[in-house]
Amino acid sequence: MSDKAAVLEVPGPDGTREVRVSSPERVLWPGAGMADQQPVTKLDLANYIVAVADPLLGALGDRPVTLQRFPEGIEGEEFFSKNPPKGVPDHARTVNVTYPSGRRHPQLVIDEIATAVWAVQMNTITFHPWPVRTADVDKPDELRIDLDPQPGRVFADAVEAAFALRDVMAEIGLTAWAKTSGNRGVHVYARIAPTHEFLDVRHGVIGIARELERRLPDLVTTSWWKEERGERIFVDFNQASRDRTIASAWSPRPLPGAPVSTPVRWEDLRDLDPTTLTVRTVPALVAERGNPWAGIDDAVGDVAAAIALWDKDVEERGLGELNFPPDYPKMPGEPPRVQPSKRRTDKADHEYMAPKAERDADLRKVWGPVPPPVPPMLAKAVKGFGAVKGEVIYEPKWDGFRSIIFRSGDEVEIGSRNEKPMTRYFPEIVEAVKASFPDQAVIDGEIVLVRPEDRDRLDFDMLQQRIHPAASRVRKLSTETPASFVAFDLLSLGGESYLDRPFRERRAALEQALAEAEPPIHLTPATTDRATAEEWFEQFEGAGLDGVIAKPVDGHYEPDKRTMFKIKHERTADCVVAGYRTHKTDPEAIGSLLLGLYDADGSLASVGVIGALPMARRRELFQELQPLVAEWDDHPWNWAKPEEGVRTPRSSEYSRWNNQKDLSFIPLRPELVVEVRYDHMEGTRFRHTAQFVRWRPDRDPTSCTFAQLDEPVKYDLADVLSAE
Numbered sequence: 001m002s003d004k005a006a007v008l009e010v011p012g013p014d015g016t017r018e019v020r021v022s023s024p025e026r027v028l029w030p031g032a033g034m035a036d037q038q039p040v041t042k043l044d045l046a047n048y049i050v051a052v053a054d055p056l057l058g059a060l061g062d063r064p065v066t067l068q069r070f071p072e073g074i075e076g077e078e079f080f081s082k083n084p085p086k087g088v089p090d091h092a093r094t095v096n097v098t099y100p101s102g103r104r105h106p107q108l109v110i111d112e113i114a115t116a117v118w119a120v121q122m123n124t125i126t127f128h129p130w131p132v133r134t135a136d137v138d139k140p141d142e143l144r145i146d147l148d149p150q151p152g153r154v155f156a157d158a159v160e161a162a163f164a165l166r167d168v169m170a171e172i173g174l175t176a177w178a179k180t181s182g183n184r185g186v187h188v189y190a191r192i193a194p195t196h197e198f199l200d201v202r203h204g205v206i207g208i209a210r211e212l213e214r215r216l217p218d219l220v221t222t223s224w225w226k227e228e229r230g231e232r233i234f235v236d237f238n239q240a241s242r243d244r245t246i247a248s249a250w251s252p253r254p255l256p257g258a259p260v261s262t263p264v265r266w267e268d269l270r271d272l273d274p275t276t277l278t279v280r281t282v283p284a285l286v287a288e289r290g291n292p293w294a295g296i297d298d299a300v301g302d303v304a305a306a307i308a309l310w311d312k313d314v315e316e317r318g319l320g321e322l323n324f325p326p327d328y329p330k331m332p333g334e335p336p337r338v339q340p341s342k343r344r345t346d347k348a349d350h351e352y353m354a355p356k357a358e359r360d361a362d363l364r365k366v367w368g369p370v371p372p373p374v375p376p377m378l379a380k381a382v383k384g385f386g387a388v389k390g391e392v393i394y395e396p397k398w399d400g401f402r403s404i405i406f407r408s409g410d411e412v413e414i415g416s417r418n419e420k421p422m423t424r425y426f427p428e429i430v431e432a433v434k435a436s437f438p439d440q441a442v443i444d445g446e447i448v449l450v451r452p453e454d455r456d457r458l459d460f461d462m463l464q465q466r467i468h469p470a471a472s473r474v475r476k477l478s479t480e481t482p483a484s485f486v487a488f489d490l491l492s493l494g495g496e497s498y499l500d501r502p503f504r505e506r507r508a509a510l511e512q513a514l515a516e517a518e519p520p521i522h523l524t525p526a527t528t529d530r531a532t533a534e535e536w537f538e539q540f541e542g543a544g545l546d547g548v549i550a551k552p553v554d555g556h557y558e559p560d561k562r563t564m565f566k567i568k569h570e571r572t573a574d575c576v577v578a579g580y581r582t583h584k585t586d587p588e589a590i591g592s593l594l595l596g597l598y599d600a601d602g603s604l605a606s607v608g609v610i611g612a613l614p615m616a617r618r619r620e621l622f623q624e625l626q627p628l629v630a631e632w633d634d635h636p637w638n639w640a641k642p643e644e645g646v647r648t649p650r651s652s653e654y655s656r657w658n659n660q661k662d663l664s665f666i667p668l669r670p671e672l673v674v675e676v677r678y679d680h681m682e683g684t685r686f687r688h689t690a691q692f693v694r695w696r697p698d699r700d701p702t703s704c705t706f707a708q709l710d711e712p713v714k715y716d717l718a719d720v721l722s723a724e
Helices: 042-051 053-060 113-121 155-171 198-215 282-289 304-316 349-353 356-367 427-436 460-464 471-480 503-513 530-543 615-628 717-721
Strands: 006-010 017-021 027-029 064-069 079-081 093-098 104-109 124-129 142-149 177-180 186-192 233-236 378-382 392-396 401-408 411-416 440-448 484-493 521-523 548-552 562-567 571-583 586-598 604-610 666-678 691-695
Touching: 006 042, 006 113, 017 042, 017 113, 027 042, 042 053, 042 113, 042 282, 053 113, 053 124, 064 104, 104 113, 113 124, 142 155, 142 198, 155 177, 155 186, 155 198, 155 233, 198 233, 198 304, 198 615, 356 401, 356 411, 392 503, 392 530, 401 427, 401 484, 411 427, 427 471, 427 484, 427 521, 440 503, 484 503, 530 548, 571 604, 571 615, 586 615, 586 666, 604 666, 615 666
Parallel strands: 378 562, 484 521
Antiparallel strands: 006 017, 064 079, 064 124, 093 104, 142 186, 142 233, 177 186, 392 548, 401 411, 401 440, 440 484, 548 562, 571 586, 571 666, 586 604, 666 691
C-alpha cells in the first residue's frame, strides 16, 4: 500500500478547498464482500462523499454530528467520536450539546462537503447527525423511526411495516420519508417544527409506535427486551432519545458490500433490493434520479398530534413510560431495568410460538372467514360537512361502546374497540343476537344504554357501570339497566367475507339481514341526503348522540384504518381551574387540570379536565400554580379531602373502567380561568377530555357558569332508534 497522500479538490460555498487524504489505498471494505470483488479504499470513500455532496449536506448540514471511525477498515476496531477529532479545519465549526448525564461538550458541524471529506481522512465511515439544528440543540426538528427486523424477518417485512407507519403518520399530519437502513431495516423520517424537547418527541414516537403495534400486532413490536420481541419488527423508540442517533441519509455503513443508507421514493420501496445500494452504485443513481428527499424541508409538521397519542395511551389505556437506553440515569416512571422472564414451565413452546395463520385457521372453523378479534374501522375527524368529499352515506354517531359482534350458531362473541372480549358483561345482548342475527354473521355497531328513568337520551356513565367483575352484579344490571346494540356495518354473512365489498352493498345486505330484528337490536338510520344529516347533527345531540359519521359509498371495510369521516360538535367554554393532578412520570409536572363551572346555586361543579400539554409546559405550569395551592378546608370541593393516610378518592372508589388510576388531586384557589374546547356534554360534564385554548385573565371566575353552554335541541331517542 502506497503511503503517498492524495489531494482532493472539493468545491464549496467559499470556493474550492484542497483536502489531503493520507493512506488513500487503505482498504476500508475488503473485496470479498463486494459485487465486483474489488475492495473499497479510503480514497474511494472520499470520492463517493464528493459525488453525493448535495443530498448528503441536506442530511448533515447545520447539525451536531457523531463520527463512527474505523482506523483499520470495517474488519478492525471502531469507535464513536463525539468530541471533534484533533486537527479540525479552520473552516469547520462546532456546537455544544448536552448529554443525558448533564455534561456538555462540543460536536462537529458539517456545513460544507470539505468537512465531510476531512472526516473521511480521519477514517470516518458512518455519519450520525443529531435530529436538531445548531440554533436550538435541545428541540428536535426531525422525527426518526427505526424499523429493525428481528431474526426471522427480512427487509420486505420492514417495508410492509413502513407503509403502515406512513399511514399512521399521515393521519396525524406528518409527512413520512423513507430510506434503507443500509442493512435489513427501514428508517422513516418526518420534519417537525422545533417546538418540543427530546422527551416530548420521544413520547410522540412511542405514541406512534404503539398505534402501529395495535394495527400490526403480529408484525410489529415495541418490546424493549429481545426475549419478548419474537419474529417481529422492533420499532426502536429509543432512537428518539437525546444523544441517540441514526446513520444519516446517504451515509455508508460498516457492513460487507459497502451498503449505503439510501433515501428512496415510496413507489420504489417494495421492489427494492437494498444490497444493490452501495458506495459504487449510489452516485450514478443520484445523478440519474436526483434526491428523493428534495422536498423534505418543505413538509414541516407538528409533533403535538403524536404526543397526543402518547397522552391518550397514558390517560385512557393506563400505559406508561418505556425503558430508556442502559447508559441513561434512571428516569421518572421508567419500568425496571431487569430482563423479564415470562415463560411458564407448564406451557409448551408451541402455545407461545404458534403462527397467527395457524391460530386463525382454527378460529375460522368456528366463526367463518372473519374470526375474532377484529379491530373496527375508524373515522378521521373533519371540520364540518363541507370537508367531506365524494359520495357518502351519513349515519348518526352513537356514544357508547364500539363493538363487533360475532355469531356462529349458539356461539356469540362481543369484541371491543381494543379487541378485548366484552361478552360476559352483556348477557341480554347475547340472547338478543341469537334471536335476531343470522346464523353466521359478523356485524359492527355500538352498544348503548338508554337512560331508564325517562328513556329520552343515552347515558354513557351508566353504560360504564355495566363493566363489573362480579357475575351476580352483571346479571342484576342486565335487567335493571339493559343495553341495546345499534348495528351499522357488515363484515361477514353466511360464510362469506364482506370486507372487500363497497359500503353500499354492505349496507343493503345489513338491512336485509336485520329486517326482522327486534329491540334491543337496532339498525342505525342512514341517508345520502346532506340536509337530513345536518338536521341529525343539530337535533340528535339532545338524545345523547355524538355527531355524524360519513362513509364513502364505494369504500371497503378496512379494520383499524381511518377511512370514514366524523363530524363532531366543537364548542368553547370558560372554566375555573380548581385543581391539578401530577404527571404519571414526573411528580413536578402537571398531569391534568381539573375544571369547574358554577351552577345556579353558586356551587362549583366539576365538569372535566385538560390533559394534553407539552412536557416542558407541564413542568412550567407546575411551578406557576404552586402559589395557588389551597387548604382543603377553604376549597369548594372540600368534600374530597383525603382521610389521614389515604389519597383521594379512597382506594375503595377505584373501578374497572378507570384502570385503578390514582384520581387524587391538589386543590387550587379557584382564581384562574381558562378557555377550553369541547365537543359535547354528558350530563353536567364534558364527555371527552377538553382541549386548552387560552388563559382568560379578563374573566371573573364566578361568571363561569353553565349558562354559557349551548343547550342541545331535545329529541325523542325512540325516534332515532326506530328510524329506517
